[in-house]
Amino acid sequence: MVANGKKVDLMIRNASVLTPEMNVKVNQCVVIDHSNILEIGDDELISLSYEARETLNAEGKLVMPGMIDAHMHTCQQLIRGRITDEYPMIWTRIMVPYESNLREEDVKTSAELSFLEMIKSGTTGFIDAGGTYMHKVAQSAIQSGIRGAITCSTMDSGEGIPESMKKSTEENIRINKELYQNFHGAGDGRLDVWFSLRSIISCSPSLIQSTFEVANELGTGVQTHMNEYPNEVRYCLEKYQKRPFEFLASLNILDVNFLAAHGILLSENEMDIIKDHDIKIAHCPTSNSGKGFTKTPSLLHKGVGVALGTDGAGHTGLNLFDQMKVLKSLMRAFWGVSIFDPKILPSAKILEMATLGGAKALMRDDILGTLEVGKKADMILVNIDQPHIEPTHNLIHTLIDSCNHQDVKDVIVDGKIVMKNREVLTMDEERIKYESKKQMKEIAVRASL
Known part of the structure; x- marks a missing residue:
């Protein structure tokens, strides 16, 4: 990181990135500012130009569209x-x-x-x-x-x-x-x-x-x-x-x-x-x-x-x-x-x-659906450094064949981290689960289920 680089909200470093053409590029840096993707490119070159308020190390992870x-x-x-x-x-x-x-x-x-x-x-x-x-x-x-x-x-x-x-x-x-x-x-x-x-x-x-x-x-x-x-x-x-x-x-x-x-x-x-x-x-x-x-x-x-x-x-x-x-x-x-x-x-x-x-x-393909400069930073980081995923001859095939929801480690929506290392930062998971169990029993009685 360069001390006098352009200040941005978030950088994702050392990542593998899914391209719009459904290819995977390695050693990439994704730069996010004001909810949008500002730049995607070679990690060693890109990261030198920015000073991020927060940085995620994506080594061993695939960054793909949410x-x-x-x-x-x-x-x-x-x-x-x-x-x-x-x-x-x-x-x-x-x-x-x-x-x-x-x-x-x-x-x-x-x-x-x-x-x-x-x-x-x-x-x-x-x-x-x-x-x-x-x-x-x-x-x-x-x-x-x-x-x-x-x-x-x-x-x-x-x-x-x-x-x-x-x-x-x-x-x-x-x-x-x-x-x-x-x-x-x-x-x-x-x-x-x-x-x-x-x-x-x-x-x-x-x-x-x-x-x-x-x-x-x-x-x-x-x-x-x-x-x-x-x-x-x-x-x-x-x-x-x-x-x-x-x-x-x-x-x-x-x-x-x-x-x-x-x-x-x-x-x-x-x-x-x-x-x-x-x-x-x-x-x-x-x-x-x-x-x-x-x-x-x-x-x-x-x-x-x-x-x-x-x-x-x-x-x-x-x-x-x-x-x-x-x-x-x-x-x-x-x-x-x-x-x-x-x-x-x-x-x-x-x-x-x-x-x-x-x-x-969703009628939002102009701003969502692929990782491209100018689009909204809605993306997920998938842990691919696992025995059921790597090594693989074709990561796209393996994502469909073997990947599961537990492999998703981080989630970013509108440029903000909403889940980090499997912890949802915006919601009280324990409260929601407790209330769900209680209310499921109550509605089953009301609806005669």
Whole structure:
């Protein structure tokens, strides 16, 4: 370090760095100032030009972009382990009673536990599918230091859904708009507020159109669960004589700000609609595996932006390292074996889906998703100096095959260290775990789970 060098907030020295081209450069220095990446280059040369307020020694570590969970439910932490091995329909039998009995304190604790788990798994950004008491989610996200997008759960119809969970078009828009006005851009710009539709089955055409119109006026995103279940496709065919994406296209509302979660049961025409409107898809490999096999290779071949999600703790953990492994195995087994193509979905592409793909889904790929000068300093440091990772002929392959969330040692979001050597600095982990256990028992009684 040079005493008279340019003063910066943070330097990461002696690092291996994942490049945007999915190569690994060694002996690198990453310079961070005012939440952005200022410079990346040879450690011996770069480090001489700066005087950092804080320095991280990344020897034996890989610095890579933070991963982005493009579809999850912050409200589902208190139902973990309950729906596995259950017969359909878990939505009306279990999820509806659970969500309709959530209280403000439950949502707050569930959100805190979500952010704690994501940070400790190397996830620096998220897109929440929506719920109730979302102001508590917003406050918890701001406190945790994580980046993401939140929305309200929006429904006005649907069988098996209690009236307390349904609201008129006007009321749904008012509540989501109020959330937008209060929290969009909060946390130094880390928090976005989107609009959502829970599903086509539970939203009227009037609500669907109004949601898109208001979101477009405000310049923000829209998301919904799409083509996840056969009954959803059947409903649209019977009611509208069109498949789900065909129905939305007929309303002339689709645009680049639309994120469709799951996207399992897609026709060729629907995939063309997705491509033509630059719609982003969020696959959730573990959750999706019980419903069908996604057409991920075909979507990518068409140039569709595909991201990865966990679908929340109700279905799995909030761990994208696991999702990458599951996706790799599913695609190889279902699509690759039949045509003898073992690299039907290469590891580098899967890693890109979890990083840059998530940034595109979040509509923030101009500032997130890759480690480049000028982009936001959202990154994780992975300990690769371990017998299950090194030595390796190809570190990208090994990240997918062998790496796990425990290998993430440090997490940086917006240029600030939020986890250092596995300790989350922005949250009280012991309190959150204690309150989670207590509240899980209480809601199980209230919801008769």
